Amino acid sequence: MKTKFTLALAGLGLLLSALPAMAHHSFAAEFDSNKPVTLKGTVTKIDWMNPHIWVYVDVKDEGGSVAHWQCEGGPPNSLTRNGWTKDALKIGDQVTVEGFKAKDGTNTCNSRSVKLPDGRSVFAGSADDGGPGRRSGGAQ
Amino acid sequence: MRFGLTAAVFLAGVLPAFTQPAPKPPQGPAPKINGKPDFSGLWQRPYVPDMTVTTADGKTQVADPSLPNDPKTENMKGRNGQPAPPRKLLPYTPWGQQQWDAYDAAKGDYTGSCLPFGLMRSMNSPDPIQIMQSNEFLSLLYEQNTWFKVFPLDGRKHRDIVPTWFGDSVGRWDGDTLVVDTVNFNGKTRLDTNGHPHSEQLHIIERFQRPDLGHINYEVTVDDPKTFTRPWKNSRVFTLRPDWEIMEYSCEENNKDFLEGHIKGGINPGK
Numbered sequence: 121m122k123t124k125f126t127l128a129l130a131g132l133g134l135l136l137s138a139l140p141a142m143a144h145h146s147f148a149a150e151f152d153s154n155k156p157v158t159l160k161g162t163v164t165k166i167d168w169m170n171p172h173i174w175v176y177v178d179v180k181d182e183g184g185s186v187a188h189w190q191c192e193g194g195p196p197n198s199l200t201r202n203g204w205t206k207d208a209l210k211i212g213d214q215v216t217v218e219g220f221k222a223k224d225g226t227n228t229c230n231s232r233s234v235k236l237p238d239g240r241s242v243f244a245g246s247a248d249d250g251g252p253g254r255r256s257g258g259a260q
Numbered sequence: 261m262r263f264g265l266t267a268a269v270f271l272a273g274v275l276p277a278f279t280q281p282a283p284k285p286p287q288g289p290a291p292k293i294n295g296k297p298d299f300s301g302l303w304q305r306p307y308v309p310d311m312t313v314t315t316a317d318g319k320t321q322v323a324d325p326s327l328p329n330d331p332k333t334e335n336m337k338g339r340n341g342q343p344a345p346p347r348k349l350l351p352y353t354p355w356g357q358q359q360w361d362a363y364d365a366a367k368g369d370y371t372g373s374c375l376p377f378g379l380m381r382s383m384n385s386p387d388p389i390q391i392m393q394s395n396e397f398l399s400l401l402y403e404q405n406t407w408f409k410v411f412p413l414d415g416r417k418h419r420d421i422v423p424t425w426f427g428d429s430v431g432r433w434d435g436d437t438l439v440v441d442t443v444n445f446n447g448k449t450r451l452d453t454n455g456h457p458h459s460e461q462l463h464i465i466e467r468f469q470r471p472d473l474g475h476i477n478y479e480v481t482v483d484d485p486k487t488f489t490r491p492w493k494n495s496r497v498f499t500l501r502p503d504w505e506i507m508e509y510s511c512e513e514n515n516k517d518f519l520e521g522h523i524k525g526g527i528n529p530g531k
Contacts, residue, residue, distance in 0.1 A: 144372070144515070145365070145517060146365045146453050149365035149366050149369055149523050150372075150522050167514055167516075169513050170509050170513040171509070171510070172514075172517075174516060192517070195509070197507045198386075223366060224522055
């Protein structure tokens with residue numbers, strides 16, 4: 121598994137050297153790189169706290185049912201050093217979150233991007249934890 | 261491959277936010293204290309989640325060149341599609357190999373529950389580190405979970421104390437190089453985020469050099485006869501960041517991953 125993951129990263133060819141963040145745990149400990157998820161919904165809450173920020177999003181399906189999702193982002197310290205504040209995102213904002221699902225099947229994800237309707241990304245620089253697009257296990 | 265393409269799309273979206281260039285480090289000669297280099301300052305360090313990796317630039321992080329290449333990682337691509345050095349194979353003993361093969365972070369890792377990362381994994385973390393130095397002592401203030409380490413610089417003998425997460429460190433001077441020797445580890449940690457193993461016989465030798473005002477050259481030797489057949493090295497460069505201040509970091513504060521059961525902790529990994 122470790123090797124498969126490394127080779128996938130190697131093929132990516134887009135790895136970054138100046139990523140600002142880190143995680144207190146590895147990506148693979150919690151999330152599944154084979155289960156990408158795209159969530160379009162409404163921000164209901166933001167935790168701007170260590171060790172990771174969390175963004176909570178309500179996602180409505182075609183039938184009107186609402187699923188409550190929670191997505192982990194980067195650490196507030198590194199996000200702050202990169203110029204972000206929690207005010208970059210407000211409760212009620214419509215967002216598109218792209219990330220990877222937790223292995224345990226709950227509505228939990230690791231966000232790799234959070235975008236506003238105008239295309240702007242906020243909180244970019246999610247956990248540098250060995251997840252997809254991150255450095256752990258691969259070349260830089 | 262689906263995974264790679266997906267991640268590439270994601271990266272295209274987040275890339276602009278990573279383009280803030282780091283300011284050029286201050287220039288000048290290395291400051292001195294008591295006739296020796298003074299390492300005091302707030303330092304930015306490369307994240308080293310995998311000590312077998314050499315970065316494509318060949319200097320930010322350098323794995324031990326004397327180790328054999330991992331043939332599975334030949335022809336790797338780095339940033340901008342440029343060739344990246346292959347990873348190295350660590351010289352495991354049978355016991356060490358068994359520890360590595362059996363490791364699966366999803367089954368539990370002590371960092372998930374915010375237990376102390378230990379010396380090597382703390383030095384590998386990307387958070388900045390504040391160094392404070394006097395004539396007699398040097399302190400490493402890790403932003404990572406606000407941990408710290410203080411040790412003497414007079415080359416005294418190691419203490420006979422209960423083994424610890426960060427071990428017992430003693431510093432001495434080899435010319436203008438600070439050599440820090442650390443033993444007496446509890447064996448409950450991992451060397452890096454990827455989970456490379458070690459035992460309670462771990463012996464870490466760190467060499468700090470300050471070639472100029474803005475940089476530290478850091479080299480570490482990992483010596484652990486229970487886990488590895490011979491010592492091996494890793495080196496990297498730290499950059500002075502006078503524009504930064506150290507910040508509070510509490511791993512436990514909102515550790516939803518662990519508190520809600522999405523991740524497993526572990527108090528005694530590798531045994």
